[in-house]
Amino acid sequence: MASQHPLEATEPSTEDRQAHKQLITEQKPEEQNQLYSTVPTDTPLPGSFAPPSAPLRNGPKLSNEQEEEMFRALQAIFQSAEEEDGSFEVHELLDSLADGDEDARRGRRNVIALKEVRDNLNLLWRSGSDYMVRAVEVLANGSRDPTWRGPFGQSGILEFFLRVVATDDVDDDILLHSLRLIGNSCADTNENRQLVVDRNYTIPIIKLFRNPAVAHVSIPVIFNICTDFEPAQAQVAANGVGYSLLTLLRDDLIEGNALLTYTYELLEIAAEQAQGVERSPDAALPLIVKLATDDNIDFVHLVSVTNCLAAYLQNERFQSQCITCHLVEGVISVLRRSYDRAPHDLAPDDIQILAQLRLRLNQVLSDVSAFPLFSQSYPLRSELFDTLRSWLNKSEDQLQVCACVMLGNLAREDNVCTSMVKEFRIHESLLSALNGDAKGAVLHAILGFLKNLAIAGDNKEYLGSAGIIKVVSRLWAFDTVPQVQFSAAGLTRQVISSSFNNISRLLEPLSTDPDSPANSRTYLSLLLSLFQKTDSTPIKTEIGRTICAICRTINQRQQEGTELATEASNLSERLYKLHEDVAWPVGTMVTQKEWPVVQSEGWFALALMASAPLGSLAVVDSLQSMSVFQLLNDTVKTIVSEESAGESAQEKTERLKKIKDRDNAIILVNGLLKNNPSTLPDARKVMLEDLMREVAETYQGK
Missing domain, CATH: 1.25.10 (Leucine-rich Repeat Variant)
Structure with missing residues (x-):
């Protein structure tokens, strides 16, 4: 067995x-x-x-x-x-x-x-x-x-x-x-x-x-x-x-508005051609940055040269040069200076062009900051780091987005993430912005940055203590921008993963007033409400993975000392008593077929739930879905071929997954039969018993 x-x-x-x-x-x-x-x-x-x-x-x-x-x-x-x-x-x-x-x-x-x-x-x-x-x-x-x-x-x-x-x-x-x-x-x-x-x-x-x-x-x-x-x-x-035109501009040899316009448009045309960028000498990029940061440049020329700059910074050679020659400061100043142009000075079409320009600049800055050399040339405490940190509190949305993305690309090492939170307390500015009236793009960028920060060391506890659960919970209802909902759910999972304290915070009542209906509802209740409302499979799956993380952490705590085990048991009881539908998101994980590893994660969590009396009630509730019940039956009956000498790595991975999923599905059924939840219909119980007898006979025949 x-x-x-x-x-x-x-x-x-x-x-x-x-x-x-x-x-x-x-x-x-x-x-x-x-x-x-x-x-x-x-x-x-x-x-x-x-x-x-x-x-x-x-x-x-x-x-x-x-x-x-x-x-x-x-x-x-x-x-x-x-x-x-x-x-x-x-x-x-x-x-x-x-x-x-x-x-x-x-x-x-x-x-x-x-x-x-x-x-x-x-x-x-x-x-x-x-x-x-x-x-x-x-x-x-x-x-x-x-x-x-x-x-x-x-x-x-x-x-x-x-x-x-x-x-x-x-x-x-x-x-x-x-x-x-x-x-x-x-x-x-x-x-x-x-x-x-x-x-x-x-x-x-x-x-x-x-x-x-x-x-x-x-x-x-x-x-x-x-x-x-x-x-x-x-x-x-x-x-x-x-490059020929760039040197003419550098030497101030282009005179007259009309000629300048043709010059800048030709620059843009050349930059749109791959060979125009690839064959340009290294000296081209500093000239472009200098032109783009000229205070006296006309708007139409700024558009052309900025598009040219963006095209160059899609090339790895110029990305590297931008970093090693410390031209990033100039590029981000182009973004900042774009806000110096008053909207009333621009035609409506130009305002839209300017908005698109900012988006394109942010994209190339994202690419540059993702380049491996970036963190080496611009560490914490550098002037650029201080500038970006100050942008987190700006009202201009694309400056905030830029700061979050670039700092988020810096936050890819645990020691950097830890310093950002403990020493610079960057998370406080981020949570404050989440509590404000930021636009969807800003919210999405902040959530991504916080998710990076939450991975490292004790940062989960710092974030939890700063009230991240309460702050992020309001974004679960941000249905105008599903990407924000998805990121908010993903951040929640990251924050509570392996963090007993943050799981406790997720299970706190919405109101401390015992007479209020909100007293029996938790922040997790709000997350489960999002599961019921959304049609997005990725969001549903992310919520399911959050439930899995909760079950995993509680189970681990229960294996530890007596006092810790008691805390875990109390939290487990609160989890199942206040959230009867808690297993439904996990059911979505096992029925989806896009991510096999997520499916296996779901079977593991359902097996954990079924092993506890209260958890078995939640599993039975999820089995109301015929697709889940049928999949359970099929998974238990899975016949896995023996290992073969010519087996490829992928075939081996698939074979081992089938074995693991089948075994966890069997544990799930055993848990249900052992705990015999009162909500399990007799007909379903008989079917499960027959299923297990069939499994036993199969194993005995081997």
């Missing part, structure tokens, strides 16, 4: 954008006296390739008449187009592009004529003609008309000027108008964008960011190529556009 002492289950291991498409004009920036510092972006990154450049300018010279004829032929093409369509207005720098398709009205441009232009351009270029600047300017002006974009690409003119910008020692005027043509030709035209990408022409354009004569155009050109076109976004990210 099976052992007559319940076989305890192993404790479960679950512990604990809008795109801006704009025309590029010939306007130049004001003269800049600043020197552009050298940046290592001139050389293609590993895995990339250099695009072809323009042919050498060593061809035979053309006569003035030839040059003039070629230039007039070029002008005539666009003049005739303007006479047909009406002259178009010269827009401001990067004025918004029209989206309409004009092909139907104007007809397709003469690609053959443009191919002739392409041949003439080659002659002008190779001869070093002074007309080259005037020719490219005419073409760049024409590129502002959306109907020319396709023909520019099909005729080879676009690629001609892409090769020009990929060539060294080209006059700035030629570069400027070439960039204008490229940027306008690529706006909303994926075929042309693909041409740029296929030969990696983004490399020389990014290189031109450092040329003060054309930087104000080259940045918007890259933006136009990338907008709504993922292949270009991936390529520029891999080609180091992010």
Whole structure:
């Protein structure tokens, strides 16, 4: 026969954008006296390739008449187009592009004529003609008309000027108008964008960011190529556009609101690409943190750079760097500074964006603080620890959440948890916040932090003495946020596990007035009420595991000295007399199939209950559920195969579980038959007796 002492289950291991498409004009920036510092972006990154450049300018010279004829032929093409369509207005720098398709009205441009232009351009270029600047300017002006974009690409003119910008020692005027043509030709035209990408022409354009004569155009050109076109976004990210822009911002070389906006949006685009982060040098992260903590940064730019920061901090290399270089302080200051922006200064949509930004920051800070290096670099008594501890008492919810999560990640060693409670008394601030009007997200974070603290040493007693049972009991009714209910139930289990004093507190009356109905109800009664109300299996299971912890601890105390055993017996009597439905949550544990270890834990607890006269009454009550009774019958009759030589580790675990569950189910039935509870129906009793005879015969036959 099976052992007559319940076989305890192993404790479960679950512990604990809008795109801006704009025309590029010939306007130049004001003269800049600043020197552009050298940046290592001139050389293609590993895995990339250099695009072809323009042919050498060593061809035979053309006569003035030839040059003039070629230039007039070029002008005539666009003049005739303007006479047909009406002259178009010269827009401001990067004025918004029209989206309409004009092909139907104007007809397709003469690609053959443009191919002739392409041949003439080659002659002008190779001869070093002074007309080259005037020719490219005419073409760049024409590129502002959306109907020319396709023909520019099909005729080879676009690629001609892409090769020009990929060539060294080209006059700035030629570069400027070439960039204008490229940027306008690529706006909303994926075929042309693909041409740029296929030969990696983004490399020389990014290189031109450092040329003060054309930087104000080259940045918007890259933006136009990338907008709504993922292949270009991936390529520029891999080609180091992010770090190049960061150094420009660092050196204060980006002027004007519009250009700043494109710069920050390109930063964000690059960070959204894995290669953009992976290929960035370590120097990138400090620059991002510095930008994000700039007091004068505009809100729209803050959003972009913070999203960029969050993307970088999802990478383990930058997480590690953030910790070892002590950049965490800067990151959390971005979160704190977000509350310095008054809501009345922001549009409703911006307020929502800011809220999402805080959530994303908290997520990356959670990841960083979970990194193994974090606790070594930021121990207790560090400045960051003091800052986070002060945030526990803040009214800003995301600051509280941040503090709980990061400190909770520190609280993963017993000695740290003990110091937090005994020395810093952090639990007092946490319990005070639970008693307040904190939002669900804050409550959830606090409960998770407290659960970590409750695991260590004597912390359970400190928490119990501070009134944690009473404080957390009100959250069992927090039905608007089931996650809070679940965490509250889980914290309760953690606090009472192996703590006789906290079990006593859980079984204290809700009122000390003997004439009050609440005098016969306990905090456990409230927890059992949650079991009856909730539809959440995880919550039901967590409550069941709490009951198991109670039974286990009382049973252990009963095995000790006489005085301790008497206390335990009195508490056991109170448990069963005041909570007739106490075994129902345990029944849920054995009927669920998601967590096998939890099921075994349930059979153990039911066997313990059935071994006591009052406990057997509670077990009979739970057997009203036919699913529990049928499962009991099936578990007792379980036939377990013998151990085999080729048995895998998983097969062995499953076999041993079946044996343990069967033996505990047999102990349960024996306990019921021995105590013969008055509530056990005769028919059920006979069925149990027959069941045991069948078991006995099975064992005798072996």
